[in-house]
Amino acid sequence: MYYGEYGGQFIPETLFPVLQELDRAFEKARRNRDFVKRWRYYLGVYAGRPTPLFFAKNSSQKLGIKLYLKREDLLHTGAHKINNTIGQCLLAKEVLKKTRIIAETGAGQHGVATATACALLNLKCTIYMGRKDVERQKINVLKMKLLGADVVPVSSGTETLKDAINSALRDWITNPTSTHYVIGSVVGPYPFPKIVSFFQSIIGVEAKQQILKLEGRLPDFVVACVGGGSNAIGIFSAFLKEKKVKLIGVEAGGNGKLHSASLTKGSLGVFHGMKTYLIQDEDGQVLPPHSIAPGLDYPAVGPEHAYLKDSGRAEYYSVQDEDALEGFEFLSRFEGIIPALEPAHAMAWIIKNSKELKGKIVILNLSGRGDKDMEIYSNRKADHQA
Numbered sequence: 001m002y003y004g005e006y007g008g009q010f011i012p013e014t015l016f017p018v019l020q021e022l023d024r025a026f027e028k029a030r031r032n033r034d035f036v037k038r039w040r041y042y043l044g045v046y047a048g049r050p051t052p053l054f055f056a057k058n059s060s061q062k063l064g065i066k067l068y069l070k071r072e073d074l075l076h077t078g079a080h081k082i083n084n085t086i087g088q089c090l091l092a093k094e095v096l097k098k099t100r101i102i103a104e105t106g107a108g109q110h111g112v113a114t115a116t117a118c119a120l121l122n123l124k125c126t127i128y129m130g131r132k133d134v135e136r137q138k139i140n141v142l143k144m145k146l147l148g149a150d151v152v153p154v155s156s157g158t159e160t161l162k163d164a165i166n167s168a169l170r171d172w173i174t175n176p177t178s179t180h181y182v183i184g185s186v187v188g189p190y191p192f193p194k195i196v197s198f199f200q201s202i203i204g205v206e207a208k209q210q211i212l213k214l215e216g217r218l219p220d221f222v223v224a225c226v227g228g229g230s231n232a233i234g235i236f237s238a239f240l241k242e243k244k245v246k247l248i249g250v251e252a253g254g255n256g257k258l259h260s261a262s263l264t265k266g267s268l269g270v271f272h273g274m275k276t277y278l279i280q281d282e283d284g285q286v287l288p289p290h291s292i293a294p295g296l297d298y299p300a301v302g303p304e305h306a307y308l309k310d311s312g313r314a315e316y317y318s319v320q321d322e323d324a325l326e327g328f329e330f331l332s333r334f335e336g337i338i339p340a341l342e343p344a345h346a347m348a349w350i351i352k353n354s355k356e357l358k359g360k361i362v363i364l365n366l367s368g369r370g371d372k373d374m375e376i377y378s379n380r381k382a383d384h385q386a
Contacts, residue, residue, distance in 0.1 A: 001190040004310060006303035009189040011273045018176045023191040025095040030198060035094065039199075042086045046120065047076045049083075049202065053210035053363070058334040063354040068219070069331075069366045070207050070235060073339065079368030080203060080231045081113035085182055087199035089117040092180035100124040100175070103182040104168045106133050106161035106227075107295035107342065108140025109368055110184030115149035117182075125149040128167040130160040133294050140372055158288040161298045165272055185228025186302035189273030193302050200234030207363055208238040220360035223248040224367065225346045226316065227260065227296035229305045231367035236314060246315065249305060250349045252291030253318035260289040261318040262301045263309050271300045277309070292321040292376060293341035295368070323348035325380065328370065340368030341376065 002008055009019060029035045043049040051074050056067040072080040085103075092098040101123050105111030111127040118125035127144055131153045134141055144151050157163035165188075172181040186193040186200075211219050222239055224232035226249040239245040251261040259265060259279070266277040269284060278300035279287045289299040308314035319327075327347030332338045339347065343366050350362060370377075 003304045003307035006274070006276050006306040007190050007193060008275050009273060010270045010275065011189045012173055014173055015176065015189070019189060019191065022096070026091060026191060026195050029091050029095050035090065039087050039090055042120070043083060043202065047082045047086065048074060050206045051075060053207055053214065055214070056335050059331065062334060063351065064358045065354060066361045067350065068211065068214070068361070068363045069337070070203060070363060072203060072231065072365065072367045073337070073369035077109065077113045077116050078371060079109040079113065079340065080200060080234060081110045081184060082116065083202055083234070084184065084196050084199040084230065085110070085113040085117040086120070088180070088182045088195065089114070089121050089123060092182070093121050093123060096180055098178060098180040100126070100179045101182055102126045102128070102168050102171050102179055103184060104128045104161065104164040105184065106130070106164065106297050107293065107340070108133065108137035108144070108372055109295060111149070111151070112140050112143050112147070114182050114184070115144045115147035118149065119147045126171070127151050128154055128164040128171070130158070130164050131155045132159040133161065133164070136376060137294060137372060160289065161294070162286070162289070169272070185230040186233045186304055187228040187272060187274060187300065193274070193304055196230050197233050197237060197304065200230050201237040203231070203234035203365065204236060204238030207235055211361070211363060215361060218242055218245050219363045221246045221248055221357065221362045222365070223250065223346045223350055223362060224365040225250050225296060225342045226263070226301060226305060227252070227298045227342065229302040231365050233302065233304055235363070235365040236308070240313065247308070247313065248349065249314055249316040250346045251316060251318040252293060252296035252345060253320040254290040255321055258288070258290035259318065260291045260296050260298055262299060263305060263316040264318045274303050276300050276303045276306045292324055292380070293345065293373070295340070295342045296345065317349055319345050319348045319352065323352065325377070327351060328373070328377065337366070338370035339366055340370050341373045343367045
């Protein structure tokens with residue numbers, strides 16, 4: 001239930017039996033060969049796994065390192081989120097016998113992935129999304145509606161991801177019998193961090209096998225962006241016991257003043273049912289997060305990341321919006337790959353630290369593609385030219 005001192009179940013009493021039921025169902029499913037086989041079947045023939053580990057030759061020559069990209073951006077729906085949503089929706093339908101799915105989304109990728117899995121498995125779907133994110137991710141909102149989901153704009157608080165989660169939790173408390181809440185990251189009350197980590201661990205399993213085949217050894221560094229932290233935990237998981245492999249998580253430093261860097265600039269607290277690091281004031285009030293990447297616009301982080309930070313097994317840094325834009329442009333121009341703004345943060349960290357990484361083998365988890373971010377990029381360029 002805890003990762004060191006982090007995690008737990010800080011929730012209304014009415015949800016305890018629901019979470020106990022969920023934990024039992026998940027433990028039953030993960031040990032059931034037929035369930036895992038069906039999940040992997042959909043990941044293969046429907047989502048497009050395994051994703052390739054691509055040697056970024058041009059970037060490597062430019063930076064003086066050996067850079068490999070784990071191409072989660074090539075998955076159906078354009079990001080790693082589909083690994084988890086297919087898994088949880090299968091769990092809800094086949095084991096929990098639920099008929100309705102709810103989810104939250106920030107960048108829209110988790111929402112699209114959830115709506116996609118629900119369409120595939122014939123489940124009712126409601127997606128909560130902050131009003132600001134609805135405005136800046138219009139194409140993803142249209143996709144969710146096309147896929148049959150009911151998209152509910154949330155106008156409370158900062159009108160972003162944390163408020164969408166609040167609304168989804170209220171819905172779940174009201175409708176626990178028929179509804180399963182598909183949380184999109186390794187956050188929330190136990191057992192959600194464990195469940196999402198399991199479904200995303202396929203990333204690390206593949207990456208480890210692929211780098212051993214390509215290089216005959218493990219990488220020196222594995223780098224991933226961190227908001228809630230699912231893509232990072234997904235790829236870190238296979239390397240946790242490999243002490244010579246350095247694990248680097250990169251948070252959103254925003255504009256320097258406003259940010260979403262809970263691990264590097266936050267403090268210990270309780271948020272969304274878990275004990276973890278979050279950005280808050282001296283009175284414990286959660287501060288509004290900020291990132292140019294909607295998927296990193298979250299004021300807390302998954303409890304396993306908090307534990308990895310404190311134990312020293314992983315190191316966490318932050319880069320600002322302008323650095324992320326540099327990473328966005330760098331991969332686009334040198335590799336012909338337009339990344340999502342979320343993993344562009346991780347790419348920016350690699351660029352900034354290329355001298356220290358010289359000659360090293362580095363894996364970047366390219367967790368999503370940048371189609372969804374073109375309007376944000378266009379608006380930012382227009383602002384610079386004005």
